[in-house]
Amino acid sequence: MKFAKSHEWIRVEGEPVPGAVATIGVSAYAVEALTDLVFMQLPEVGSQVTAGESFGEIESVKAVSDLYAPCSGEVVEVHSELPDNLDLLGQDPYGDGWIIKIRLSDPSQLDSLMDQAAYDKVISEGTH
Amino acid sequence: MSTNEPTGNAGVDAQQNPPATAADELQVTPLHRWHADHGGRLVPFAGWEMPVQYTSIVGEHQATRNNCGLFDVSHMGRLSVCGPGSRSWLDRMLTRGVADLAPGGVRYTLITDNAGGGVRVLDDALVVCESEEQFGLVVNASNRERVVDWLVSQLPAEGVELEDQTRQTAMIAVQGPAAVATVTSLCSTEDAQRILSLKNYRSCRASVAGHAAAVSRTGYTGEDGVELVVSAEGAVPVWEAILAANDAACACGLGARDTLRLEAGMPLYGHELVEATNPFAIGLGRGVTLEGRTFPGRDALAALKASPPSRVRVGLVLEGKRPAREGCLVHAEDGHACGVVTSGSFSPSLGVPVAMAMVDADQAEPGTQLEVDIRGSLQPATVSPLPFPGWRKS
Numbered sequence: 001m002k003f004a005k006s007h008e009w010i011r012v013e014g015e016p017v018p019g020a021v022a023t024i025g026v027s028a029y030a031v032e033a034l035t036d037l038v039f040m041q042l043p044e045v046g047s048q049v050t051a052g053e054s055f056g057e058i059e060s061v062k063a064v065s066d067l068y069a070p071c072s073g074e075v076v077e078v079h080s081e082l083p084d085n086l087d088l089l090g091q092d093p094y095g096d097g098w099i100i101k102i103r104l105s106d107p108s109q110l111d112s113l114m115d116q117a118a119y120d121k122v123i124s125e126g127t128h
Numbered sequence: 129m130s131t132n133e134p135t136g137n138a139g140v141d142a143q144q145n146p147p148a149t150a151a152d153e154l155q156v157t158p159l160h161r162w163h164a165d166h167g168g169r170l171v172p173f174a175g176w177e178m179p180v181q182y183t184s185i186v187g188e189h190q191a192t193r194n195n196c197g198l199f200d201v202s203h204m205g206r207l208s209v210c211g212p213g214s215r216s217w218l219d220r221m222l223t224r225g226v227a228d229l230a231p232g233g234v235r236y237t238l239i240t241d242n243a244g245g246g247v248r249v250l251d252d253a254l255v256v257c258e259s260e261e262q263f264g265l266v267v268n269a270s271n272r273e274r275v276v277d278w279l280v281s282q283l284p285a286e287g288v289e290l291e292d293q294t295r296q297t298a299m300i301a302v303q304g305p306a307a308v309a310t311v312t313s314l315c316s317t318e319d320a321q322r323i324l325s326l327k328n329y330r331s332c333r334a335s336v337a338g339h340a341a342a343v344s345r346t347g348y349t350g351e352d353g354v355e356l357v358v359s360a361e362g363a364v365p366v367w368e369a370i371l372a373a374n375d376a377a378c379a380c381g382l383g384a385r386d387t388l389r390l391e392a393g394m395p396l397y398g399h400e401l402v403e404a405t406n407p408f409a410i411g412l413g414r415g416v417t418l419e420g421r422t423f424p425g426r427d428a429l430a431a432l433k434a435s436p437p438s439r440v441r442v443g444l445v446l447e448g449k450r451p452a453r454e455g456c457l458v459h460a461e462d463g464h465a466c467g468v469v470t471s472g473s474f475s476p477s478l479g480v481p482v483a484m485a486m487v488d489a490d491q492a493e494p495g496t497q498l499e500v501d502i503r504g505s506l507q508p509a510t511v512s513p514l515p516f517p518g519w520r521k522s
Contacts (some may be wrong), residue, residue, distance in 0.1 A: 006129050006130055007129045008129055026129055030129055035181065035183070035184050035187045036184055036186045036474075037186065037473040038449050038450075038451065039448075039449045039450040039451070039474075055505075057129065059450065059451065061185045061186060061383065061387060061451075061473055061474045061476070062181075062185060062383050062473070064182070064503075065130060066129060066130055066455070067129050067131050068129060068130070078441075083449075098419075128306075
């Protein structure tokens with residue numbers, strides 16, 4: 001599992017080759033920081049997401065946040081129950097709280113992301 | 129993921145205020161250390177570093193509606209006006225008269241000037257009569273400096289002294305159905321009785337947890353409760369004593385304060401109320417007494433009162449879960465733009481998004497169907513009376 005500075009995670013199923021399917025979610029740290037979630041906007045299956053660009057929104061009582069794609073690809077599955085059960089994000093951020101699955105177009109983008117240790121270091125330093 | 133849009137209505141988002149620089153250091157209240165030590169998420173607000181929440185805005189909101197919430201509102205400006213001329217001077221400066229305000233009385237007022245021969249609303253405030261020749265003003269943190277500058281510029285040569293006591297004191301709002309009982313449990317029988325018998329918008333002196341306090345039956349949540357002004361040194365002991373006196377009492381941040389006042393339909397300066405606001409268009413006519421009075425901007429306000437406003441303040445209840453935010457445009461059923469959202473959030477009590485908006489007078493009837501443009505998506509909304517029906521259990 002790799003992490004973006006913007007707190008999304010991505011996990012590739014199998015080998016990271018072009019066309020491999022990867023799951024995207026947000027980190028436990030980010031979910032805890034948000035609190036009071038009320039709304040989530042997700043992309044359509046078949047749409048394209050671009051690394052570093054917004055693919056959806058998550059909104060709390062207080063504020064709207066963009067969700068950024070860690071890697072580019074085509075959306076192949078959307079966790080459609082999630083907007084009606086936002087508690088899943090906090091209960092199981094790396095499992096049942098997954099957000100979308102994409103078909104990777106450029107697996108080399110994974111190289112610029114952080115591993116768990118590097119991400120943990122970033123959040124412990126409070127850089128976000 | 130990044131929180132990219134300033135959306136707070138109490139201005140509790142860091143993004144809403146200019147970032148602090150070394151030259152522009154944030155002020156802190158006497159409770160700042162307590163907030164930091166107890167999980168308070170501190171954000172810049174109107175020049176102060178204040179807790180937006182401790183654990184959950186919704187949890188803090190519900191604690192206030194159901195039992196008792198504590199709010200550090202020490203950032204609000206507290207001005208003392210005293211001297212033999214204080215009563216008549218304030219009576220000529222405020223939109224509400226104080227000539228007949230008895231000791232212990234509190235009034236909601238606007239502070240206006242008459243720049244350019246018109247009227248500008250500089251702030252909304254509470255004026256408290258402490259004794260025949262001693263008054264207090266509680267003003268918004270964001271307006272404190274210019275209100276002080278304006279009032280000082282209008283002081284007579286003698287007979288009135290104005291002092292900004294914000295830094296020497298702390299102010300704690302205790303709000304909710306159990307608030308008064310919680311506070312009075314920390315008082316002598318005599319003081320407790322005095323507080324219990326206070327009507328709304330009345331104040332008294334009392335000793336709370338052994339600290340001298342000015343106690344007023346006021347607040348900004350729509351709940352019963354009191355606001356306490358204590359010395360800066362008394363802030364932490366009084367705060368902790370209140371929490372210790374009631375297991376269900378909950379420290380609340382500015383986030384909950386905003387959702388509570390929004391449900392209760394209370395305007396907030398900088399959002400519903402700005403310099404150019406016609407108070408009669410936003411339901412603040414009660415904050416202006418024109419008859420037989422003079423104050424800065426009085427004639428311009430009289431003219432505003434005489435002609436029906438083109439836009440008025442309404443509540444909106446939205447469909448779905450997505451909150452409207454300040455600045456979202458409101459459209460009529462035929463599609464034409466007819467208003468703008470001034471505050472919006474998810475309502476923890478109602479479980480739906482609610483907003484306040486200024487809309488064309490012909491679209492303001494409760495029940496009118498409108499649409500709010502939330503970042504390009506049109507959400508159906510229904511005009512609601514204010515406060516929002518059903519916001520309080522009792």
